[in-house]
Amino acid sequence: MSRHTPLLQQLIDALRILPGVGPKSAQRMAFSLLERNREAGLQLGAALTAAMTQVGHCQQCRTFCETDLCRICSDPKRAAAGLICVVGSAADQLAIEQTGQFAGQYFVLQGYLSPLDGVGPDDLGLDKLQQLLQSGLVKELILATNPTVEGDATAFYIAELCHKFQVNVSRIAQGIPVGGELEFVDGTTLSHAFSGRKAF
């Protein structure tokens, strides 16, 4: 026999889909809403339903968007720069946007190439990216993919596209994090930092 009544158990199970939420915290969340804040629980339910059904993707850059074009892609000033920064996820895009240092446009892959998982170029919208590269409006494409095996493979694939369409391509620097201490930096990062050294 289940410990909980059916609807409560169903809620606890459903909460576990959230990243970082195990059985204990799912239970605590369910009890907390039921005990103290059913109104907010209902609002969260409605917000989930609305977002899951109505949040789509920008037709140009694939970031999450409820209209055809996102705010950044609609901004003629950002288009004028002729820069496209390619990122793996909307969260990565946001992290770069928050630095306030990049004034161009983005392309959000929403994943990385992964043949074993059946994720191919079209799943990442690379056909769309190719159209952008062919347009002649892109002066430089900046790769800001994750420094992982899949991120690297995707970066290489996109770099090939850039070469094919004669668009300049660069990659954000890999090296020791600012404020990081050398002795705690992993060997691979340290190697990259060495090979990427610059005149001082």
Next chain:
Amino acid sequence: MSRHTPLLQQLIDALRILPGVGPKSAQRMAFSLLERNREAGLQLGAALTAAMTQVGHCQQCRTFCETDLCRICSDPKRAAAGLICVVGSAADQLAIEQTGQFAGQYFVLQGYLSPLDGVGPDDLGLDKLQQLLQSGLVKELILATNPTVEGDATAFYIAELCHKFQVNVSRIAQGIPVGGELEFVDGTTLSHAFSGRKAF
């Protein structure tokens, strides 16, 4: 200008009602559902709506329940013991139930007396508890309230009720946790452990 589109921002704000979820993890949760698991996001939305509107309280013990009487209160074997364990929350009830050591019934306060917050005896269903005590069916009431100021005040109030209706009342032992090391136990707990000492 908001960093996110309206529905996405609304979802992130709504997720923050969950205990232990800050702005960063709310954003990660929203992105994770939108990127990888919209179906599960919809299920969570539906589960929240169903639970918030349909999970009520057991008419006898006040625990969360979708029917009039919970599983435990409906069990004649558990009623036969004539024992009622009073706890502050459904989570506390579950913790005790999981020990498998208690075969009686519960009374779930769903909070503690707190005059400053306007929480009085009726808000905790103590009128209902009084009816149980008056019924003559309760042999012993066991207080398992939190060892906090509010938990203690509530325990004293309920103990008074028990005295009034001549029902035996006890309180679960306070002392050092099993496996705990003395040097790391706080002074108040240690004092309670001393005053609660038993012949060995």
